[in-house]
Amino acid sequence: MSVFRRVRDITVATLNERLEQSQDPVRLIDQFLASTRDDIMEAEKLVQQYSAHVRQLKQQVDQASNMKEKREEQALLALKAGEDHLAKLALQEKIIYEEKLEQYGGLLDTTRQSLTELENQLNDLKLEYQTVYSKRQYYAARMETLRLQQRMNQRMEGFGGQDVPKMFNRLEDRISDWEFEARSLRDLRRGGQELFGQASGTVSSVLERELARLKEKLNNSGKE
Numbered sequence: 001m002s003v004f005r006r007v008r009d010i011t012v013a014t015l016n017e018r019l020e021q022s023q024d025p026v027r028l029i030d031q032f033l034a035s036t037r038d039d040i041m042e043a044e045k046l047v048q049q050y051s052a053h054v055r056q057l058k059q060q061v062d063q064a065s066n067m068k069e070k071r072e073e074q075a076l077l078a079l080k081a082g083e084d085h086l087a088k089l090a091l092q093e094k095i096i097y098e099e100k101l102e103q104y105g106g107l108l109d110t111t112r113q114s115l116t117e118l119e120n121q122l123n124d125l126k127l128e129y130q131t132v133y134s135k136r137q138y139y140a141a142r143m144e145t146l147r148l149q150q151r152m153n154q155r156m157e158g159f160g161g162q163d164v165p166k167m168f169n170r171l172e173d174r175i176s177d178w179e180f181e182a183r184s185l186r187d188l189r190r191g192g193q194e195l196f197g198q199a200s201g202t203v204s205s206v207l208e209r210e211l212a213r214l215k216e217k218l219n220n221s222g223k224e
Contacts, residue, residue, distance in 0.1 A: 026143055029136040036129045043122040050115040057108040064101035068094050 071094035078087035 024143075025139050026136065029132060029139060032132055033129060033136065036125060036132070040122065040125050040129065043118060043125060047115065047118055047122060050111065050118060054108065054111050054115055057104055057111055060104040061101060061108050064097045064104060068097040068101060071097060 071090045075087040075090035075094065078084070078090060
């Protein structure tokens with residue numbers, strides 16, 4: 001029955017080794033579960049065959065045991081009747097059934113041991129399956145969590161918290177530039193208005209002086 005264990009494609013030991021290198025542990029676990037299900041089905045069929053064989057051997061053993069006892073009783077009856085020849089014939093058959101009983105009894109013991117070993121291995125396979133299936137559910141949940149985190153990271157690219165201050169700093173700089181340009185334009189306009197006002201005042205002063213000069217000239221002309 002040890003051969004049955006060796007022919008398995010994936011065992012728990014090899015599964016642990018492969019999981020460390022696998023990029024998709026859930027898929028690898030599913031392969032293990034599928035292989036283990038096949039092994040369980042094969043083992044169950046073998047258990048049925050062994051059980052049927054045990055029953056057949058048991059029938060042979062029981063038959064040989066019954067016939068041995070029966071021939072011994074017949075030999076005793078023949079001796080009581082003084083039929084030594086018949087007693088010898090019964091004892092000869094008894095010896096044959098004793099040999100058969102010993103042979104089939106040995107086969108029965110060996111087959112029962114093999115059946116017990118196979119049943120234990122079948123139980124181990126079922127326990128392995130249940131244990132790995134539970135792990136599969138856990139790893140599937142972890143992989144789903146990882147997948148969702150990756151999608152979240154993709155969605156958040158360019159919108160990370162560290163970029164927000166930079167974004168507002170750039171906006172603050174642009175607004176400051178606009179405000180500076182607006183103040184500069186306003187100051188320029190004010191300066192132009194002041195220069196215009198000063199120029200207007202200068203022109204008025206010149207005109208007043210010229211007007212006063214002409215008036216004085218007229219007055220001087222009239223006196224002559």
